[in-house]
Amino acid sequence: MNQVVASPAKSLSTFLDKYKGQIANALPKHISPDRMVRLTMTAFSQNAALQKCDLNSIFGSVVVASQLGLEIGVGGQGYLVPYGGKAQFVPGWQGLVDLVSRAGRATVWTGAVYVGDEFDWALGDAPYVKHRPGAGGDSYRDITHVYAIGRVNGSQFPVIEVWTMDKVIKHLNKFNKVGARHYALEKNGQNMEMYARKVVLLQVLKYMPKSIEVQRAMDVATAVDANKPFTIDGDMVVVDDRDDDQSTVDQATGEVVGAGLPACSDEEFTKNTAAWRKTILDKKKTPAELIAFIETRTVLTENQKLTIDSWSHEGE
Structure with missing residues (x-):
């Protein structure tokens, strides 16, 4: 006998209905729990990655939004964002x-x-x-x-x-x-x-x-922007400030280097060299701007940074 598997939307709807009372307790008076559930379902239906997230994390994010009094996906107030199989509420x-x-x-x-x-x-x-x-x-x-x-x-x-x-x-x-x-x-x-x-x-x-x-x-x-776990305890937000990544601190600038980002391999650098070099030669970005942009995704070595800088001096 074939067993019918509930759709992700149906599973979430059933889950939220089960805990609607807890959502109601967290919400301010001007937002009803039914409205918050509807907004959650709308955001869920529009994001395929969100549909793969753990239901408990979605519920937890809805509670956070409720405690803050912000509506999900309404006028940029806040968003449900998937992070590696878990959802997180991000205030806008x-x-x-x-x-x-x-x-x-x-x-x-x-x-x-x-x-x-x-x-x-x-x-x-x-x-x-x-x-x-x-x-x-x-x-x-x-x-x-x-x-x-x-x-x-x-x-x-x-x-x-x-x-x-x-x-x-x-x-x-x-x-x-x-x-x-x-x-x-x-x-x-x-x-x-x-x-x-x-x-x-x-x-x-x-x-x-x-x-x-x-x-x-x-x-x-x-806390969300720093990817730090937190809990809302009454009027306080308790943030877990333990740093468990492998980043280091640049002693000259005091900035965090390599905060959880992968190093740029020689293969990756070579693969992107033509496009990055063209960006410099076309004067769309300065070397500093390009390096800053690349390092939102991966950490460059000093030699790689020097190579990027050298492109701006070609033809001199």
Whole structure:
């Protein structure tokens, strides 16, 4: 007798219905458990990799989203992201903005500057950001800067933070423990802008008045981006800061080197040499920019870096 195997969607639906009471206990009053389950099922149906994830990890991610009061896949508030067979809830920058707005004590926003935009900014005793968007770009590779602005109610001047994309990528290299599986890098970097805007926004939020919900979301976002396990215990986020990878610290810069990323083999370097060299010769990236980009996926040796740099001097 053939046994009927339930579809992944049916299995998840049954699983979530069984624990809907726990989801309800975690949710704020303005979100119903039925709505959260529907949003989860929608995200699940749209992501084949998510359908292969452990159901317990999906449920755990739904509970985290519920505790933060963020809806999955709605207006960029947060996302269910698969990591090696397990799901993780990743707060989006729009979710952080929404939580600050709900608290009613400050306003924050963030933007991305593309090639061709008019952009000017300054720090000091009268900080400002002026951004006039142009035609935009086709990918995150066309982004030159990201910025965030925060203004406490009644304050005269804003708090601003501006990062180049080179700085964003260096930040990603420093804390990325899952290599090319990082959500910012998947699907040819389609989430890189979201990641970049969230990272710079988190810097501004440090100086804003924070509700319990905002602080929890900040802690979760930071833990997720560093791929560190965490639990939400009441109003606190408890992060496991034990470092079990094989990364080392550059004593000159204090930065983490090789944080969980594989080394670039000679075969891989040779395979990509033609394309990378063309990028330098066509002046699409400087050697430093190309090295930073490559090292979001793999760690280069010093000789490989010198080779990349040498391409910029060809013909001199």
